[in-house]
Amino acid sequence: MLGFIINPVSGNGRGAAVWAKLKQHLERQGTPYRAFVTKNAGEAQKMAVELLQKEEVTRLVAVGGDGTVNEVMNGIYESGKDCMFGYIAAGSGNDFARGHSLPTDPLQALDRILSEKQGEVIDLLKVNGRVAVNSVGAGFDGQVAKTTNEAGYKKWFNRLNLGMVSYVVSVLRVLYSYKPCDAFITVDGKSERLPRVWLIAVSNIPNYGGGMMICPQAVANDGVAEVCVVSDVSRWGLLRAFPLIFSGAHVHHPAVRFYRGKHILIQAERPLVVHLDGEVAAVTPITVEVLEQQQTVLK
Template sequence: ALQKGYDRIVAVGGDGTLNEVVNGLFTDEGEVINSSAGLLLIPVGTGSDFARMFDIDSSLGCVLKLMSLKEAKKCDVIRASFYGHNGQKALRYYINIADVGIGSETCARVNRGSKRLGGFWSFLLAALYTIITYHNRQLTVVIDDKEIYQGPSCLVAAGNGRFFGGGMKIAPEARVDDGVLDVVIVKDFTKLELFANMAKVYRGAHLQHPKVELGRGTRVNIKTAEKAYLELDGEPVGYGNTELQVLPAAIKIMF
């Protein structure tokens, strides 16, 4: 459709569907197929966390308003290089959140389930169970060639958007058009500390915790000493040792 000159692409689904559509906007060589095309999202998925950032829902009124928009706004996209489930080097793009650690294992658990409880409860219950079974990994985080953390961590999230996990505001200050990633490092939390601070994550009030660090940059490298799951936009795609690169204003979205 893009190669035929269509200038509006509508994605109907959740964050996983949006991720597939975003990847379809690029050629195998990493070029945007049609830079003038605008992407419109109608969120009907389990989490729909990217849409949450812009107060977009699937109501008729909201859909009609989106369809009537004439201009799209520029949005950053992130190129991710990582190891896939088959152990081979892989490359994909994402638009919302990349996460190594407990968040990605939670996503994997949700995707294996029925999701019949809806986004909030499906992710919350999966997160509670994952906290019980998860053990922190040794990670190294490098931002723009500067090492900012090395040590045990339960989660590193690199946010272009703000929300993940069915409404958790993991990167509350992130913007999709500022050309940088907000990298939230949740360090060596105990299980009790994770349970005690979960409500703060939903409010975006966790950044003040002494075991949480925020960094920003255009290039992020997350190295893992042992296998740790990686998710992009709510989809488990492989494992850590991940390189992320911001592509500023790469696409246009309607919101």
């Protein structure tokens, strides 16, 4: 059985418009399905569990943004059921679609899902009992995610299909007041103290924040996470280097270093805001564990 979980307000209402097209297409083809439309944050995860445990759904499709992907994937993980995951992009950033080369056209994405191809098995990132699909960020980018999600301008940029601009505006706002601090990172048992850390990003795909290439070498099914650390740089130096992240050229900057591993412990001198796939979920200290070959994605 095919199941859908739809976030109608994602992308400033794009989710509802996309679902209307998909529903018409499904009914025209006579495809049987179950569907839930969310009303509040957190419902997608509960709905995913219910569809998998009560409706015998074997293919579950998220229609929304990266936050919806995160909730549905956590529902699949919580249920313990073997289920293939599909995604139809209708958000502002759509990093999951970009990171896995999924179609941006809703009907084209649906046709691929209905083709019943085997799909690709990917890794997930486990943090404090939850899972992330794209990335985990602590520090500056966690604060940026929090600021963006609370900002009134996010919906205006979404209306113009300029979701990444919201993130850029938030970066500039947070940069003005954010204070870096010393942090400690342990990757597969090897520890290091890092001075004046701005951010630590653990990634399963190259991009986050609506397309920024934070970890260009990240691969979703290689069994390890890519870790990007930005530290020991002035506020002005960080601002000057910021445009490099759009092309991935920041990898050559002296304030940027990378690690790879399966178990990552992040600690800091003060609690740092942590996001999972762009949604604020915790504060440091955290442990990120790579769950290898955990989830099949329909492509």
